[in-house]
Amino acid sequence: MEAAGGGGGVVVEPMPGYEELVRRSYASLAGALRGCSDCGWERARRAWAESVCLSWGEPLLCLLGALALTLLRRAATRRLFQPFAEWCQLLPKDAAKMPESAWKLAYYMLSWSYSAYLLFFTNYPFFHDPPSVFYDWKRGMEVPLDIAGAYLLQGSFYSHSIYAALYMDAWRKDSVIMLVHHVVTLMLIVFSYMLRYHNVGILVLFLHDISDIQLEFTKLNVYFKYRGGVYHQLNDIISNAGCISFSVSWFWFRLYWFPLKVLYATCHSSLRSVPDIPFYFFFNALLFVLTLMNIYWFLYIILFVAKVFLGEVREVNDVREYDLDDGKKVAVAAKMKDGPTLSSWKEGKHLKNGMVKDKRL
Secondary structure (H helix, E strand, C coil): CCCCCCCCCCCCCCCCCHHHHHHHHHHHHHHHHHCCCCCCHHHHHHHHHHHCCCCCHHHHHHHHHHHHHHHHHHHHHHHHHHHHHHHCCECHHHHHHHHHHHHHHHHHHHHHHHHHHHHHCCCCCCCCCHHHHHCCCCCCCCCCHHHHHHHHHHHHHHHHHHHHHHHCCCCCCCHHHHHHHHHHHHHHHHHHHHCCCHHHHHHHHHHHHHHHHHHHHHHHHHHCCEECCEECHHHHHHHHHHHHHHHHHHHHHHHHHHHHHHHHHHHHHHHHHCCCCCCHHHHHHHHHHHHHHHHHHHHHHHHHHHHHHCCCCCCCCCCCCCCCCHHHHHHHHHHHHHCCCHHHHCCCEEEECCEEEECCC
């Protein structure tokens, strides 16, 4: 496989600090804006005609992949996740949410493992030398097969995720933001592929998927704390540790490495390698929106951790959802000591989009 980076004699540029990021990125953005004397729809149309490269079969393949993932998720939910939740005698609301987290955990482990393989076990130098994502960039350049496979997988998943957020996933406090996140991510995947910024895309996906693995793993342990009417301390300990690990990884990967590696490369280094790089402002705007959403969710995380330390929250739960309060969980767990099945707890509830939900919600 041919490496996508620069030659062996290229000196790796050290990762900047936040101050350098802001100063150099601002200077590059301002300079590009001042130098853009003919910016407008006409220039965008020319850049689109000259730079965009996409065959008709590629989006069709992505849509087929999204359909396949949707069908696979439905099959796994009905034949594996739901029967396992019933066998474990989870609380009804936890049993309703468990399949979603199990599916996402399986996917993110696969996708993150593959992006880690590309970045650390091949010749691609993008993680250790982020500016190299734009070395040798050319309009219409061929996408390496291993990276194209990763893009097909991710594009199919986020196309599926938009549908799933509306019709399959449990509705949460931040579901609208999550839907916007899926749309922005899919736009980044599509445009970075069409414009041949695929090297950047692999780095972005690697830095984001690791937090999702820890989030879904932590949520699963939250759901499995009460099984068959019995409290399981090991799952409680793991969920507490997972909450801490998730919070640290979110900051480290999404708010430390992501700006200093990705935004620095796209805002500053890109213009040094390709002075007339197309759709410079549009692509960076999408990345800035993604950064703002990362900050929004991190503030959410900090608020939850503060409530834990202040004693306002007695145990780690899925803070993005309207969970049963502690008293109701204890009462339901006590009733489940006689070993009822999942179906016996649907009384007084209604089904919406295949998910069990309280009427009061």
